[in-house]
Amino acid sequence: xxxxxxxxxxxxxxxxxxxxxxxxxxxxxxxxxxxxxxxxxxxxxxxxxxxxxxxxxxxxxxxxxxxxxxxxxxxxxxxxxxxxxxxxxxxxxxxxxxxxxxxxxxxxxxxxxxxxxxxxxxxxxxxxxxxxxxxxxxxxxxxxxxxxxxxxxxxxxxxxxxxxxxxxxxxxxxxxxxxxxxxxxxxxxxxxxxxxxxxxxxxxxxxxxxxxxxxxxxxxxxxxxxxxxxxxxxxxxxxxxxxxxxxxxxxxxxxxxxxxxxxxxxxxxxxxxxxxxxxxxxxxxxxxxxxxxxxxxxxxxxxxxxxxxxxxxxxxxxxxxxxxxxxxxxxxxxxxxxxxxxxxxxxxxxxxxxx
Amino acid sequence: xxxxxxxxxxxxxxxxxxxxxxxxxxxxxxxxxxxxxxxxxxxxxxxxxxxxxxxxxxxxxxxxxxxxxxxxxxxxxxxxxxxxxxxxxxxxxxxxxxxxxxxxxxxxxxxxxxxxxxxxxxxxxxxxxxxxxxxxxxxxxxxxxxxxxxxxxxxxxxxxxxxxxxxxxxxxxxxxxxxxxxxxxxxxxxxxxxxxxxxxxxxxxxxxxxxxxxxxxxxxxxxxxxxxxxxxxxxxxxxxxxxxxxxxxxxxxxxxxxxxxxxxxxxxxxxxxxxxxxxxxxxxxxxxxxxxxxxxxxxxxxxxxxxxxxxxxxxxxxxxxxxxxxxxxxxxxxxxxxxxxxxxxxxxxxxxxxx
Numbered sequence: 001x002x003x004x005x006x007x008x009x010x011x012x013x014x015x016x017x018x019x020x021x022x023x024x025x026x027x028x029x030x031x032x033x034x035x036x037x038x039x040x041x042x043x044x045x046x047x048x049x050x051x052x053x054x055x056x057x058x059x060x061x062x063x064x065x066x067x068x069x070x071x072x073x074x075x076x077x078x079x080x081x082x083x084x085x086x087x088x089x090x091x092x093x094x095x096x097x098x099x100x101x102x103x104x105x106x107x108x109x110x111x112x113x114x115x116x117x118x119x120x121x122x123x124x125x126x127x128x129x130x131x132x133x134x135x136x137x138x139x140x141x142x143x144x145x146x147x148x149x150x151x152x153x154x155x156x157x158x159x160x161x162x163x164x165x166x167x168x169x170x171x172x173x174x175x176x177x178x179x180x181x182x183x184x185x186x187x188x189x190x191x192x193x194x195x196x197x198x199x200x201x202x203x204x205x206x207x208x209x210x211x212x213x214x215x216x217x218x219x220x221x222x223x224x225x226x227x228x229x230x231x232x233x234x235x236x237x238x239x240x241x242x243x244x245x246x247x248x249x250x251x252x253x254x255x256x257x258x259x260x261x262x263x264x265x266x267x268x269x270x271x272x273x274x275x276x277x278x279x280x281x282x283x284x285x286x287x288x289x290x291x292x293x294x295x296x297x298x299x300x301x302x303x304x305x306x307x308x309x310x311x312x313x314x315x316x317x318x319x320x321x322x323x324x325x326x327x328x329x330x331x332x333x334x335x336x337x338x339x340x341x342x343x344x345x346x347x348x349x350x351x352x353x354x355x
Numbered sequence: 356x357x358x359x360x361x362x363x364x365x366x367x368x369x370x371x372x373x374x375x376x377x378x379x380x381x382x383x384x385x386x387x388x389x390x391x392x393x394x395x396x397x398x399x400x401x402x403x404x405x406x407x408x409x410x411x412x413x414x415x416x417x418x419x420x421x422x423x424x425x426x427x428x429x430x431x432x433x434x435x436x437x438x439x440x441x442x443x444x445x446x447x448x449x450x451x452x453x454x455x456x457x458x459x460x461x462x463x464x465x466x467x468x469x470x471x472x473x474x475x476x477x478x479x480x481x482x483x484x485x486x487x488x489x490x491x492x493x494x495x496x497x498x499x500x501x502x503x504x505x506x507x508x509x510x511x512x513x514x515x516x517x518x519x520x521x522x523x524x525x526x527x528x529x530x531x532x533x534x535x536x537x538x539x540x541x542x543x544x545x546x547x548x549x550x551x552x553x554x555x556x557x558x559x560x561x562x563x564x565x566x567x568x569x570x571x572x573x574x575x576x577x578x579x580x581x582x583x584x585x586x587x588x589x590x591x592x593x594x595x596x597x598x599x600x601x602x603x604x605x606x607x608x609x610x611x612x613x614x615x616x617x618x619x620x621x622x623x624x625x626x627x628x629x630x631x632x633x634x635x636x637x638x639x640x641x642x643x644x645x646x647x648x649x650x651x652x653x654x655x656x657x658x659x660x661x662x663x664x665x666x667x668x669x670x671x672x673x674x675x676x677x678x679x680x681x682x683x684x685x686x687x688x689x690x691x692x693x694x695x696x697x698x699x700x701x702x703x704x705x706x707x708x709x710x
Contacts (some may be wrong), residue, residue, distance in 0.1 A: 094694020339449025
């Protein structure tokens with residue numbers, strides 16, 4: 001059997017350029033290390049881009065939207081129609097991510113992978129409609145293997161086209177009523193944790209709602225365990241079309257040496273799945289924020305991720321990643337534009353005189 | 356005796372506009388609270404500006420630079436000449452804050468309050484030269500009451516002029532070799548804590564250097580305690596000219612209803628002193644970041660401050676506040692530009708239908 005594309009080779013970021021960037025940081029007119037995490041970000045991006053001048057100006061934000069059969073179990077505070085309605089809101093500029101993308105001068109792409117109630121007339125939305133949403137993961141596999149591969153291929157195609165147009169940083173966002181349940185179930189399966197360790201209110205469940213959601217997730221993981229041996233199996237059985245698209249996008253970006261800025265809880269569940277499919281992919285991801293959903297911290301810890309922001313966000317849509325873009329841009333700008341001690345005629349510390 | 360200007364009246368931010376802003380946040384197309392801290396920031400700024408459309412576009416960054424006699428005690432890793440050299444680097448665009456101010460399209464002002472080695476020819480720097488730096492606070496009062504008042508008046512004048520030009524958010528930054536020692540001593544005195552609880556490496560002391568610095572600070576606080584009854588007394592005895600300018604700027608901004616974005620450790624020590632001089636001032640300050648200097652967390656806690664960023668910064672210059680400006684701007688932009696549920700035709704959650 002042919003090796004699936006997502007197991008294909010991922011290179012390492014350039015250690016040569018990482019060292020050059022670290023050396024440059026010590027020459028800039030500031031105490032060594034005083035820009036904290038921004039110095040590490042500049043070094044990482046220099047290594048990924050194999051460049052002495054890392055850049056995060058050309059940003060593509062691709063939103064993948066899909067519906068989830070598991071909403072039949074009463075796991076969301078919002079009606080399912082909202083998935084399509086919000087996609088329309090993204091397109092007309094009224095959603096958070098629309099406002100942020102415009103402000104950042106970032107390209108915003110909208111991909112409908114499978115809506116339960118397809119909305120025909122939404123300019124700016126690409127309709128893939130691989131299925132009318134997923135099946136109810138508490139009763140059966142959310143997706144067939146074929147559907148899952150198709151959704152992953154959409155993520156890959158989107159990333160390949162972005163890379164071809166000169167994208168410097170890729171952000172994947174998601175929209176899908178019910179998708180914190182799917183993401184949490186996937187995370188529980190991959191981390192081998194009970195739902196109680198990872199479940200949260202999503203868009204706004206009360207305590208009873210969260211307890212019910214945890215029960216649905218635990219039952220689903222138990223139901224599918226006999227059929228699932230690999231991360232791909234779990235993605236098919238518990239994931240969603242937009243989650244699979246993110247997984248495909250994250251692996252594909254790594255294969256193309258395109259840096260990724262990972263968004264919040266749902267995106268991090270997809271990233272963990274992608275890291276299980278192709279562990280070297282992880283080297284190409286930067287993490288934007290630690291959100292309010294309780295399970296997010298566990299997902300980040302499993303990937304040794306140290307995100308830039310912690311603002312209590314729980315919106316999704318790629319919004320947390322978008323909010324981190326100015327930090328990434330400033331990390332690059334400081335790295336590229338600050339003066340050196342020598343050029344500015346500023347004395348170094350006494351014990352650095354010979355360095 | 357006439358009441359000093361810094362005890363003059365400070366109004367409260369508008370509760371009417373805070374309520375209007377909170378109401379607007381519930382109408383925007385996102386789950387309630389899902390933008391976390393950004394929602395609170397938009398509400399705070401709306402209340403401060405008494406506006407339905409809070410703005411953080413017009414930003415003034417004023418850097419106050421001065422030297423410190425306490426460097427004679429060997430408390431800094433850098434030679435004293437660096438204060439003036441870095442001021443020149445700010446002016447010619449090579450420093451971190453120069454790069455950030457340019458990127459943010461913010462006004463950058465440079466004020467030399469008292470250099471040990473005055474540099475004559477620095478275009479763009481305003482020379483106040485109130486003294487050739489402070490006296491050595493381990494041996495005598497750092498400033499006379501008159502010098503301290505003069506430095507506070509500089510901060511006030513800078514803020515009044517910025518407010519007059521339509522500044523929407525004011526940032527005060529500082530530069531001064533040795534000023535983490537002065538700031539830490541002031542914080543120890545105001546918080547009644549030993550230096551060991553607050554001292555840190557500053558720009559880069561090793562463990563022995565930090566222990567020595569703590570000893571200098573404890574000795575200085577003990578030396579000056581008999582003469583110090585008020586926060587103003589402590590500021591004169593342990594502070595610095597740039598610290599006093601920041602104190603004056605922070606109180607004056609509050610009196611003028613001008614929002615302030617507080618930078619890092621030094622700025623936070625000045626803010627605590629300002630809050631002791633005029634407690635109502637605190638309502639007009641937003642806090643940008645929690646830095647790497649160990650005492651910063653204690654200063655923030657004493658002011659019930661929840662900063663936006665935690666990136667391990669320890670540079671000063673106003674750089675942490677500048678890095679938080681895009682978050683503040685995005686908080687405003689989301690508040691002002693997102694669509695409402697009604698306008699976008701997006702369903703609300705079932706239990707909000709009657710809200």
